[in-house]
Amino acid sequence: MSDNYITISTVKEVENPKELSQKIVKWLQSDEIIQSELSDCVLSTKNKGYKPGNKHVDAIGYDENILSLNTCGVEIKTEREVFNAGAFTAMTKLECPSCNTNRFEGITPQDFFTDNCTEEQLNLFHTVFPEFDKWSNNEKASLICPHCSKESSLTDYKTDNSIAFSNFGLTFWNWPDLEKEFLMELKTKIGAEIIRMNGHL
Template identity: 80%
Template structure:
């Protein structure tokens, strides 16, 4: 069986990710959205997550019996990460903060998947991944825009919300789509704009 996930992250780094994550966990537990105890309920051999609690349907609006699944928990991340990097493609918007041009302008799905891209176009795509690794490891990052030739920090590029440069993330494994009302409450509790990313493994 394949697994789906919904990841909620902040739009940028927060100062105290562990403290803020504990605040959000307590809020979710008080509302009985998740259980208080950690258990084996996420896709990780190193970490545990929080299973849905009695009132988890308040966050999703209806019950799809997710408790019958082995993978059904909430995973919390408090380390710097390019969230959803596995979904990154040349069709992800990565817009230069200087000239507002998408780094991958001119690359079509047909060309990319039929290997008709030029070497320059492939280089535009492939050179991003080492910067992802640097950013996740707290190193200085920079990308040179192929259009205006300006060098900018990776995190200053604008994306289409399919990836996020953050150090605080909450991944709901195999939960149905979250209610807008719940997301607005979560945003208020976090105190910053959030990004929702859906994925599939």
């Protein structure tokens, strides 16, 4: 059985992410969306998570008996990272800020997923990941556009909202779809624009 996740992160970095995480955890616990204690309920080698609380249904709208799952909880992240980088493919838009052209222009899903890409096309894809790592480590991260040959900062590239360069996020492991009202309240509590990303392992 595969594991699904919903990641909610801020669109950009926030100040004092650890303080913000304490505020959000306190709110989720007071509303009994999550439990009070950390446990091994998420797929992470770094963090533990919070299991669903007694009123977790308020966040999803209906009961899917998720409490029976071993992997089911909320993971809080407060360090710089490219959120959802594991779901990054050549189908992800990465648009040059200088010429507004997608880095992966001309690569089709059929070619990418059947290993029919040229070496040059694959290189355009694989060279992005070292820059992800640099950005996460607070190093200079940039890409040279294959179309206009201009170098731009990684975070100046426009994406299609399937990844985010941030330092604050929550991952809901194996939770069903979240209610719009809950997401709106979460955004208000965070006090910044948020992005929602789905994926599975």
